[in-house]
């Protein structure tokens with residue numbers, strides 16, 4: 001049997017557009033239907049920036 005394909009979402013820095021975080025979508029089913037957005041540290045910008053969900 002083939003393994004389940006794991007769905008995940010990428011969090012993209014709103015400033016430099018880099019993908020800094022990868023999270024499994026199963027962890028956000030409580031937020032289903034809404035775009036994930038959070039403040040996270042970006043190693044490229046060297047500061048906390050807004051990170052948005054990208055497919």
Ligand SMILES: [Zn+2]
Pocket residue numbers: 013014015016017018042043044045046049
């Ligand atoms: Zn950045």
